Amino acid sequence: xxxxxxxxxxxxxxxxxxxxxxxxxxxxxxxxxxxxxxxxxxxxxxxxxxxxxxxxxxxxxxxxxxxxxxxxxxxxxxxxxxxxxxxxxxxxxxxxxxxxxxxxxxxxxxxxxxxxxxxxxxxxxxxxxxxxxxxxxxxxxxxxxxxxxxxxxxxxxxxxxxxxxxxxxxxxxxxxxxxxxxxxxxxxxxxxxxxxxxxxxxxxxxxxxxxxxxxxxxxxxxxxxxxxxxxxxxxxxxxxxxxxxxxxxxxxxxxxxxxxxxxxxxxxxxxxxxxxxxxxxxxxxxxxxxxxxxxxxxxxxxxxxxxxxxxxxxxxxxxxxxxxxxxxxxxxxxxxxxxxxxxxxxxxxxxxxxxxxxxxxxxxxxxxxxxxxxxxxxxxxxxxxxxxxxxxxxxxxxxxxxxxxxxxxxxxxxxxxxxxxxxxxxxxxxxxxxxxxxxxxxxxxxxxxxxxxxxxxxxxxxxxxxxxxxxxxxxxxxxxxxxxxxxxxxxxxxxxxxxxxxxxxxxxxxxxxxxxxxxxxxxxxxxxxxxxxxxxxxxxxxxxxxxxxxxxxxxxxxx
Amino acid sequence: xxxxxxxxxxxxxxxxxxxxxxxxxxxxxxxxxxxxxxxxxxxxxxxxxxxxxxxxxxxxxxxxxxxxxxxxxxxxxxxxxxxxxxxxxxxxxxxxxxxxxxxxxxxxxxxxxxxxxxxxxxxxxxxxxxxxxxxxxxxxxxxxxxxxxxxxxxxxxxxxxxxxxxxxxxxxxxxxxxxxxxxxxxxxxxxxxxxxxxxxxxxxxxxxxxxxxxxxxxxxxxxxxxxxxxxxxxx
Ligand SMILES: [Cu+2]
Numbered sequence: 001x002x003x004x005x006x007x008x009x010x011x012x013x014x015x016x017x018x019x020x021x022x023x024x025x026x027x028x029x030x031x032x033x034x035x036x037x038x039x040x041x042x043x044x045x046x047x048x049x050x051x052x053x054x055x056x057x058x059x060x061x062x063x064x065x066x067x068x069x070x071x072x073x074x075x076x077x078x079x080x081x082x083x084x085x086x087x088x089x090x091x092x093x094x095x096x097x098x099x100x101x102x103x104x105x106x107x108x109x110x111x112x113x114x115x116x117x118x119x120x121x122x123x124x125x126x127x128x129x130x131x132x133x134x135x136x137x138x139x140x141x142x143x144x145x146x147x148x149x150x151x152x153x154x155x156x157x158x159x160x161x162x163x164x165x166x167x168x169x170x171x172x173x174x175x176x177x178x179x180x181x182x183x184x185x186x187x188x189x190x191x192x193x194x195x196x197x198x199x200x201x202x203x204x205x206x207x208x209x210x211x212x213x214x215x216x217x218x219x220x221x222x223x224x225x226x227x228x229x230x231x232x233x234x235x236x237x238x239x240x241x242x243x244x245x246x247x248x249x250x251x252x253x254x255x256x257x258x259x260x261x262x263x264x265x266x267x268x269x270x271x272x273x274x275x276x277x278x279x280x281x282x283x284x285x286x287x288x289x290x291x292x293x294x295x296x297x298x299x300x301x302x303x304x305x306x307x308x309x310x311x312x313x314x315x316x317x318x319x320x321x322x323x324x325x326x327x328x329x330x331x332x333x334x335x336x337x338x339x340x341x342x343x344x345x346x347x348x349x350x351x352x353x354x355x356x357x358x359x360x361x362x363x364x365x366x367x368x369x370x371x372x373x374x375x376x377x378x379x380x381x382x383x384x385x386x387x388x389x390x391x392x393x394x395x396x397x398x399x400x401x402x403x404x405x406x407x408x409x410x411x412x413x414x415x416x417x418x419x420x421x422x423x424x425x426x427x428x429x430x431x432x433x434x435x436x437x438x439x440x441x442x443x444x445x446x447x448x449x450x451x452x453x454x455x456x457x458x459x460x461x462x463x464x465x466x467x468x469x470x471x472x473x474x475x476x477x478x479x480x481x482x483x484x485x486x487x488x489x490x491x492x493x494x495x496x497x498x499x500x501x502x503x504x505x506x507x508x509x510x511x512x513x514x515x516x517x518x519x520x521x522x523x524x525x526x527x528x529x530x531x532x533x534x535x536x537x538x539x540x541x542x543x544x545x546x547x548x549x550x551x552x553x554x555x556x557x558x559x
Numbered sequence: 560x561x562x563x564x565x566x567x568x569x570x571x572x573x574x575x576x577x578x579x580x581x582x583x584x585x586x587x588x589x590x591x592x593x594x595x596x597x598x599x600x601x602x603x604x605x606x607x608x609x610x611x612x613x614x615x616x617x618x619x620x621x622x623x624x625x626x627x628x629x630x631x632x633x634x635x636x637x638x639x640x641x642x643x644x645x646x647x648x649x650x651x652x653x654x655x656x657x658x659x660x661x662x663x664x665x666x667x668x669x670x671x672x673x674x675x676x677x678x679x680x681x682x683x684x685x686x687x688x689x690x691x692x693x694x695x696x697x698x699x700x701x702x703x704x705x706x707x708x709x710x711x712x713x714x715x716x717x718x719x720x721x722x723x724x725x726x727x728x729x730x731x732x733x734x735x736x737x738x739x740x741x742x743x744x745x746x747x748x749x750x751x752x753x754x755x756x757x758x759x760x761x762x763x764x765x766x767x768x769x770x771x772x773x774x775x776x777x778x779x780x781x782x783x784x785x786x787x788x789x790x791x792x793x794x
Contacts, residue, residue, distance in 0.1 A: 149743040448732055460777070
């Protein structure tokens with residue numbers, strides 16, 4: 001059915017005005033872009049250690065608050081019910097302030113006024129235990145004055161990969177501005193109570209309409225980790241027969257704060273800086289903003305001193321638009337890949353030479369440094385070339401260093417292991433595909449300077465799919481254009497049934513919530529099934545400039 | 560730091576709910592960056608707002624930056640009068656938005672429609688087009704030298720990275736580029752979005768964030784005529 005004043009893309013229009021190309025031809029290919037920003041100042045790599053974000057600390061329980069915007073203008077039932085929350089007994093309460101703070105990306109650049117959760121970049125890492133809910137109040141204390149001119153101090157917090165009610169999902173219109181706050185309830189229970197659905201690495205980031213890209217770029221993102229009896233907080237020290245004993249354990253720092261050792265989340269981001277060393281951004285580049293400085297956990301090209309033993313690394317691509325392919329510079333493989341997006345894989349993938357990771361994707365790996373002599377330096381590098389927001393290019397060498405691992409002389413006992421079976425799946429394609437009655441197709445197209453899903457731009461008043469609670473469906477995501485779109489579907493994790501008609505590659509055989517579609521990546525068929533919550537959720541491109549240009553749609557799960 | 564401490568105290572005392580009712584004078588001050596932060600407003604002007612000469616539908620000679628954009632809130636699109644597909648629809652959308660905003664906003668929004676076919680779209684042609692489409696005051700149609708308009712188009716981000724697609728003028732008629740020149744806030748949205756969405760996007764560039772519509776109010780703001788249709792359109 002026609003959307004509001006919809007139209008068909010017409011090449012005939014090109015002819016009606018003669019050839020408008022003469023101007024373009026004269027200016028040449030280079031000047032197709034606006035002038036663009038000058039390269040960032042030079043910085044020396046590996047001068048500072050890799051920061052590891054502080055673990056978020058619970059506070060004393062507080063009274064939850066009603067949302068002033070509950071009632072629709074037409075008086076109908078609230079579209080997102082958000083009243084005083086029914087917080088489960090035993091929940092942990094958190095209080096996180098979105099605020100501006102000075103952050104050093106690199107000692108050769110001036111401190112920069114970033115926007116961070118609790119003023120840090122990345123924000124504090126939440127550590128949830130399955131079965132214990134988190135009630136988080138995010139308080140927006142961002143300044144209204146914004147001389148850096150990046151972002152708008154209005155926010156919505158999306159816990160990415162979170163299994164949570166629509167009103168707690170950070171719907172892009174559920175914004176709260178400077179001086180306001182909003183409570184988010186994260187039940188931390190797996191879908192359908194199934195152990196196979198226990199998540200591992202989630203993250204949280206801003207999702208406010210029209211300004212997500214700039215707000216995330218300015219610093220609003222952080223990790224949210226989930227542990228259960230199998231992938232447990234005690235990790236390698238867990239004596240339970242259930243425990244996987246993956247690398248990682250809890251300790252207390254000298255100042256009495258909890259720290260997690262040998263299990264390190266690393267968010268990789270690209271940024272650009274002006275000649276004075278301040279963060280810069282181009283609001284006129286809708287293709288996807290690329291930086292030329294590479295950050296790991298908020299620092300440009302840091303180093304990490306490691307012991308001679310196994311480590312678990314949770315890599316997140318927190319960039320706006322860049323796709324990476326990460327290698328170890330010594331051309332050794334990653335010993336194991338153990339997780340993709342929010343979930344551990346059913347079985348580890350051994351000796352992975354490299355992995356590709358687009359915006360919002362996560363890949364968990366285990367690297368065993370015990371095989372290296374003390375003093376060995378191993379560089380984590382990106383070898384995927386990318387010059388614009390359209391798509392990545394070829395693999396090139398030398399790559400761009402991101403983190404340097406320096407192997408120390410410590411060889412502490414290493415009780416960790418990588419078992420053959422991580423998160424086995426009992427309810428998957430074999431059981432669900434025979435039950436599929438509904439198939440949907442989502443075609444991603446570029447249209448006149450922006451991107452559409454099934455020929456439509458996001459409209460909050462339009463539902464694009466109405467899946468029924470618990471009914472499995474097959475969705476085909478495809479794109480005819482020359483663009484790569486990392487598509488993200490909220491609420492659940494999904495199986496990739498096929499990529500370009502073939503079985504998915506090895507790192508796409510688990511479950512995912514971000515899927516690279518288009519250009520060299522092709523199309524995918526995914527098995528979709530929503531359980532637990534009814535209501536509206538969005539799905540969208542996670543090239544966040546595309547997302548802000550309304551490359552987004554929504555589904556409403558119905559009973 | 561002080562604020563975090565207060566917040567923590569409030570949480571402990573169970574008074575946290577009061578935080579949402581803070582008086583406006585208690586809003587946080589920006590962290591002052593040491594060193595000199597070059598003006599981002601100047602940078603936008605230099606990089607994206609070339610002061611090219613243009614001619615209005617009334618035959619008036621103007622400069623893009625100094626006469627049309629400086630100090631103003633603007634909504635800019637590219638069009639041409641013989642364009643059959645998108646342009647009449649975006650023109651109609653802009654007319655609706657212009658009307659809606661006139662009632663809702665204190666600040667005037669200057670609408671600028673720039674022809675991608677300037678040799679054909681003379682002032683007189685644009686004047687007739689504006690009349691035919693009911694363009695109100697505050698909506699300027701512009702023509703000029705092709706090279707200047709091409710520069711303007713690229714500077715404002717209305718280009719395609721694929722050089723073949725970039726040659727097709729209709730590829731550049733789909734954007735509404737919204738700017739608040741004094742504050743330096745610029746956004747773009749598809750001009751074929753529903754007028755309510757265009758209006759909200761403009762309001763979000765104009766209004767302080769504390770006045771943005773949020774939640775259900777934002778979603779359903781002024782439910783529009785095809786709302787009922789929209790709700791049954793899902794598959
Ligand atoms: Cu995209």
